[in-house]
Amino acid sequence: MFGTSQSRKVIALLNDAGYEAVFVGGAVRDALLGKEPKDIDIATSATPEQVKSVFKNTIDLGTEHGTVLVIESGEPIEVTTYRTEGTYSDNRRPDEVQFVTSLEEDLKRRDFTINALALRIDGEVVDPFHGREDLSKKTIRAVGNASERFSEDALRMIRAVRFVSVLGFDLDSSTKASITELHTTIQTLSVERIKTEFDKLFQGAFAYGALELIAETKLSEGLPLYPAQQDEWFQCSPFRSSLDGWASLMIAGHFDASEVVSAYKLSNKERLFLQSVQKFYTIRQLRSYTIEDYYNAECSTLVTVEKLLGSLTTQQPIDEHEIRKAMDLLPIRSKQELAVKGKELMEWSGRRGGRWLGEAIQAIEHAVLYRVIPNEHYAIKEWFLHEYECKE
Known part of the structure; x- marks a missing residue:
């Protein structure tokens, strides 16, 4: 049975009030693919005011665009009125939105056939644009005229290759041709929107194919920063996370962390992650990690560094198990784990706080890290009073 009990109740109540209401969007697509649906959305023939008249607890999320948040038994559920959209003079937002009562008219405005699907509460799938057929063929195809869809919102071109990465599907030939034709229009998009799509693209299991498409369709020419040596970048995929993806762009593109961040x-x-990866990638090209390297680095940073090293150089990378083992063998993982605090050093020495205190803590940290002394209160006190203080 699709949806939560609360979301099904919302649809049932709208139906009882005389309005059509259905599940729509990516959740329906994922369910048909046998995946766990996320972000369940409902579309309805009811206007925002009519939706609010049916439910006691609602929040306006943008009634001018038809969306109302219904709180049903503590669960927030987005309900959006069927709508059509006017022209997109900025390649991003519709100049006007008109509410309609036709589900097919609403589905017609969506980006790809695999997303232009609806599911009724009785299990009937509404599929006017043959989205299920494209799901079975593993094809990403624009709804209607691809050039029109991409002219409405240029971000849809990047979304197309993002779906290639996440789903492992192929682009329909006419959809791909339209992206190539209109690739320069992505320059009208905000960086924030592009970045959000790349975060998702980097997490896909088929990122290699998506990155290839970005180059083939010339989308790369309109991006803020893109590696010149594209083949090298492709070899870095798949990525463990979006952080991995951004780090790979930096290293494969020979960019400074600040360039990518900006x-x-x-x-x-x-x-901070990119700066750390850049630092330790440089170190690893020159030498092996030291105890202090393992101490000062996050495990995720070194795992990314080693993955990039294995993809971009002939050096033999260290696997994650060995990195974790080396870190587990460290006597401490941070200064906060020391068995003594600065207050105790002042009591033992009879001195007030000052620059010396930070230097003493640092010396103790170093001595414990290199196992000169164990991380024990008495041992540190003896070393501090009879060796460190004497030298001072």
Whole structure:
């Protein structure tokens, strides 16, 4: 049975009130593919005001575009009115939205046939554009005229190759030709929208084919930053995560971390990861990791570095098991794990805090890391008073 009990209840209540309501979108596609549906959405012939009249708890998410959030038994469920869209003068947003009562008219405005599917509460699939046939053929095909769909929203071209990566499907020939024809229009898109699609593309099991298509259709020419040596980048896939994907773009493209961060407006977390990968990738090209390298790096960073090293060089990479083993053997994994704190050093020495305190903690950290002393309170106290303080 499709959907949660709450979402099915929402459809049933709308039906009882005299309105048509169906499940739509990617959740229906995934269910037909035998996958666990996510982000269940409902479309209806009811207007936003009519939807709100049926349910007690609702939140407006953009009633001008027809979307109301219905809270049913604690579960938030998006309900959107059937609609058609006018012209897209900016290749992104419709200049106007008109509500309609025809489900087929609503499905006609969607991007690809595999997403233009609806499911009634009784299990009937509504498929006016042969989306199920394209699912069986593993084909991504635009609804209606591909050039019109891409002119409406240029992001759909990147979404097409993202679906290639996630689903392992092929592009329909006319859809691919239209992307090639209109590839320059992606320059009208915001970087944030492009970045979101690449995050998803990088997580697909078939990223290699998607990256090839980006080059073949010339979409690469309109992207903020793209590796010149494309074949090398392709070899880095598949990626373990979106972070892996961004790191591979940086290393394969011979870019500085700051260039990638700036070009795609990456987050602070992503910036720190790329900077760390860049640092340790440079180190590994010159020498093996030291104890301090293992201590200062995150496991995920080194795993990414080794994966890139294996893809882009002839060096033998270290596998994740060996990296984790080396890190597990460290006596401490951070300064916070030391058995003593700065307050105790001040008590033992009779000195006030100052620059010396940070230097002493650092010296203890180094001594414990290299097993000069065990990470034990008494041992550290003895070493600090009789060896470190004496040298001072």
